[in-house]
Amino acid sequence: MPVDTDASVPQIAAAIAEPARAKMLYCLLDGHARTATELAVVGDVSASTASIHLHRLKSAQLVKVLAQGRHRFFSLEGPNVARALEGLSVLAGRSREKFIPSTPGPLRVARTCYDHMAGAVAVALHDRFAALGWLSIGSVRSLARKSEAAYDVTPRGAKAFRALGLDVEATRLLRRRFAFACLDWSERRPHIGGAIGAALLSFMLKKKWVAQDLDSRVLRVTNLGRRELLARFDLEPPAASLEGRH
Numbered sequence: 143m144p145v146d147t148d149a150s151v152p153q154i155a156a157a158i159a160e161p162a163r164a165k166m167l168y169c170l171l172d173g174h175a176r177t178a179t180e181l182a183v184v185g186d187v188s189a190s191t192a193s194i195h196l197h198r199l200k201s202a203q204l205v206k207v208l209a210q211g212r213h214r215f216f217s218l219e220g221p222n223v224a225r226a227l228e229g230l231s232v233l234a235g236r237s238r239e240k241f242i243p244s245t246p247g248p249l250r251v252a253r254t255c256y257d258h259m260a261g262a263v264a265v266a267l268h269d270r271f272a273a274l275g276w277l278s279i280g281s282v283r284s285l286a287r288k289s290e291a292a293y294d295v296t297p298r299g300a301k302a303f304r305a306l307g308l309d310v311e312a313t314r315l316l317r318r319r320f321a322f323a324c325l326d327w328s329e330r331r332p333h334i335g336g337a338i339g340a341a342l343l344s345f346m347l348k349k350k351w352v353a354q355d356l357d358s359r360v361l362r363v364t365n366l367g368r369r370e371l372l373a374r375f376d377l378e379p380p381a382a383s384l385e386g387r388h
Contacts, residue, residue, distance in 0.1 A: 153202060154202050154204065157198055157199055157201075157202040157204060158204070158227075158230070160195070160198075161185075162185035162186065162187045162191070162192075162195055163185070163195045163198065163199055165184050165185045165186070166181045166184055166185050166192075166195065166196070166199065166205075166216075167199065167204060167205070167218070167223075167227055168227060168231075169181065169184045170205065170216065170217055170218045171218065171224060171227050171228070171231075172241045173217075173218075173224075173241075173330075173331060174217070174241040174329070174330030174331060175208065175215035175216060175217040175325060175330045175331075176215065176216060176217075176330065177213060177214065177215055177216070178192050178193060178196055178214065178216065179192075181196065181216060196216055199216075203219050203223075204218070204219055204223050205217065205218060205219055205223075206218075206219050206220075208325050210324075210325050210327065213327075215325055215330070217330075241330065243328050243329065243330075245327075245328035247380075248360045248362075249261070249328070249358070249359065249360055250262055250328045250329075251263060251361075251363070251379065251380050252264065252352060252360070252361035252362070252363055252379070253358075253359040253360050253361055254343070254354065254359045254361060255324060255326075255333070255335070255359075256335075257339075257340040257343065258324070258333070258334065258335050258336070258339030258340050258342070258343050259333065259339065259342065259343045259346070259352070259361060260324070260326050260327075260328070260333050261326065261328060261329070261333075261361070262328075262329055262379075262380060263361075263363060263371075263377070263379050263380075264326065264333035264334070265326050265329045265331050265332070265333050266377050266379075267333070267334070267342075267375065267377065268323075268331075268332055268333045268334050269331075270375050270376070270377060271299065271334070274298075274299075274302070275296055275298050275299070276295060276296055276298060276299025276302055276303070277293050277294070277295060277296065277299060277321070277334075278293065278294050278295075278296050279291050279292075279293060279323075291322060291323040291332075292319075292320075292321070292322050293320075293321035293322055293323065293334065293336070293338075294320070294321065295310050295321065295338065306345065306374075307345060307349075308338075308341055308342065308345055309341075310338070313337045313338055313341045314337070316337045318336065318337050319335075319336045319337065320336050320337050320338060321334060321335070321336040321337065321338040321339065322334075322335050322336050323335070324336075324339070346367065349366075349367075349370070350364055350366055350367070351363065351364060351366060351367030351370055351371070352364065352367050363379045367379075
């Protein structure tokens, strides 16, 4: 009996099969976004050739693009793509290399991103809030040259933030975007941007959980902040963020 194969299957397989594109996809399997220039190096191709390959991967819905300022970052389209690549890895018997950020330690741990927090601590808070069910991912908004996932605070999250001293409803009324996924350029994963992200940083500065360097974007997690993050969110910042150790 003939098998009714979806016509898109061979197209997707062909997109993955090209060696340079395969290298790019497996490079993205660690969950971190990368620029076309970085992926050109990974694929060992020129910048123009990398652009063609990435267009093919995007057309096959294997990668997605997020514009952050003047930069465009590529990441896997979603968990289904990752699972497919993982399955192929099992068949091929290969291992993956780990993403190693090159950002200087103090700047990577915590820093300002306009009016909200970025860095490893901010990404960890984003993931923790999502795991606790405080954040929900809404629609993906396309604004000019960028597409970003819009977030909302769940009733559980609103209650938890109120307990911390954050007025979610007042923040929601501000004339700006409430919350969205802001891609972290050192971690290559999202932290929380928008009004709620700004309110969170303002709160942490006021409570002296973090202190801002006078001559840089670096945010130092204080000893008090370290204790509070551990007690409230079960998060322990990297050692480089401790006072006097940067």
